[in-house]
Amino acid sequence: MAGPLITPQFFAEFRRYWHIFQRFVGPRMYWVFALMLLGAVLEAFGIVMLLPLLHSLGEGSFGTDRLTHGLSEVLGSLGASSPVAILLLILGLYLVKGVVAYVAAALSGRLRAYLQRDLQARLYDRYSRMDYLYYTRRDTGHFFNVMNQVNAFIHVFYSFSQFLIGLLRTVTYLLMGFVVAWAFGLMAVLVGGAMLLLFRRFNALARELSNRSAEEMGFFSKVFIESIQSFKYLAATGQSRPLRRAAMGSVERLTQLQDRQNRASAFTGALREPLAVGAIVLLVIVQIGVLEQPLAPILVSILLFYRGVNAVLGLQGHWQSTLTLVGAVDVVEREFDQLEAHQERHGGKPAPPLQRAIEVKGLSFRYSAAQAPALEGIDLEIPACSTVAIVGASGAGKSTLIDLLTLLLQPDAGGILIDGMPASQIDPASWREQIGYVLQDTVIFDASIADNISLWAGDLSQDPALRQRVELAARAAHLDAFIEGLPDGYQTLVGDRGIRLSGGQRQRLFIARELYKQPRLLILDEATSSLDAEAERVIQESLEALKGQLTVIIIAHRLATVRQADRIYVLAQGRVGESGSFDELNTRPEGQLRRMVELQTL
Incomplete structure (x- = not known):
């Protein structure tokens, strides 16, 4: 220069x-x-x-x-x-x-x-x-x-x-x-x-x-x-x-x-x-x-x-x-x-309120042209108010499928229908307003328990209706007894990424937030993997109580989590290998689900 x-x-x-x-x-x-x-x-x-x-x-x-x-x-x-x-x-x-x-x-x-x-x-x-x-x-x-x-x-x-x-x-x-x-x-x-x-x-x-x-x-x-x-x-x-x-x-x-x-x-x-x-x-x-x-x-x-x-x-x-x-x-x-x-697509029609089904037809996706397809020719149906489990080995495409269902990714081929409406015509923001999403890696904010559940919706001491809704979510996540035993109760600060809580407490707090949202679709991605057997049982009972009220998609490796699902889809190398209820799939001599159970990978 x-x-x-x-x-x-x-x-x-x-x-x-x-x-x-x-x-x-x-x-x-x-x-x-x-x-x-x-x-x-x-x-x-x-x-x-x-x-x-x-x-x-x-x-x-x-x-x-x-x-x-x-x-x-x-x-x-x-x-x-x-x-x-x-x-x-x-x-x-x-x-x-x-x-x-x-x-x-x-x-x-x-x-x-x-x-x-x-x-x-x-x-x-x-x-x-x-x-x-x-x-x-x-x-x-x-x-x-x-x-x-x-x-x-x-x-x-x-x-x-x-x-x-x-x-x-x-x-x-x-x-x-x-x-x-x-x-x-x-x-x-x-x-x-x-x-x-x-x-x-x-x-x-x-x-x-x-x-x-x-x-x-x-x-x-x-x-x-x-x-x-x-x-x-x-x-x-x-x-x-x-x-x-x-x-x-x-x-x-x-x-x-x-x-x-x-x-x-x-x-x-x-x-x-x-x-x-x-x-x-x-x-x-x-x-x-x-x-x-x-x-x-x-x-x-x-x-x-x-x-x-x-x-x-x-x-x-x-x-x-x-x-x-x-x-x-x-x-x-x-x-x-x-x-x-690289701004996300926005605009489109409001998403329908998920009253019939989510249909996936011929869905294919790859992350880059140099990579093999992460998903190829996926066909499945998730009826409204049902519980569907998606299982498979690591790298089978489970997380990619969830990213497509939440419209974070756009398919290369095929499509998704929500109550018959193509997802490509739907405003992603309006669809996500209906979704609760609990990941294995907990998302906890450096704030109070109340603010973590309601995402700063207001002051519990000034809003009785808000307090009741927060308490109901905490109870559904089996977190209420723990919170009531704390000196500051719902105003307890949890620290950076919830460092002052145990792994199970963080996970239940995460679940409480998603239940507070009152979603129509609840996605549980290894949501109970950090919980002990008793806590997992209580969460399962809570989810059972919600059965028929909202649609639940479960990704899990634990038998207790997927056994009660209405339908299970087994993914293998980006394709649907088999589908059916747990009892149906577990009785197939050469079935993929049965092999996973026998090898204790499920």
């Missing part, structure tokens, strides 16, 4: 990031730049007003030129030719400039605050609506890292906007310098361009280090999250050392990258003032000793040039700051583009 304003590559990158920030900030940022330009013009004009001031004080001893003479005449015609009047005019210009600068800075700060809000809100909204396949192809650390990169994105926007503001100031000062002394201004442009050439290598280095830092931060986030999520296992088995080694290596690499970025920034910052002063000294010598120009324009030009050189070197600093963190902009923009292409 060459220095700013030098290479075509810079212009290409500048346009790219301009369009990115325009996409996320909108036209509001133009107001900031317009106000900053106005402030720079007022400041530069205030400096130029030193010409008639010096002329009035020196009575011609400073020399004169057309510009000085013209300004003096204009001020004289306005009755403001005295030194005091000119000083008051300059003061007024700077007061107005101060007000403009305050408004611009306040607006810029508000834009950054709103940008952070909008980015975080839009990212969260897109993540909540992303399709399931995109979710499965990313790890948790990826999402965590992208959300964290928003802060760096804001810093880049600030540096980029400061670069643009500096560019406006530079152009303003140089134009005024040309007006005051064109030869001096021309030399200033040439010297400024030569200075920027000195920083080409530092800009390329800053860009490279920024991208490497963003990638390394993503890796560290992944390792850190996995370490926290697996803490109990790693601590109990003494296997935290490999992850600790990976994390420490990543931290060391991040430190080295940050150190190199800081040293490059410090070097360019330290060069700024000596270069500016040296350039001014050189130009003054040329103006006075070689060109023999009048002193007053030279003094004003020196001031304009000094401001201009600082602005030029500020451009370098702000552009380098932009490149230092620009990897975050690339990460966030790329993620938005990916999310836009």
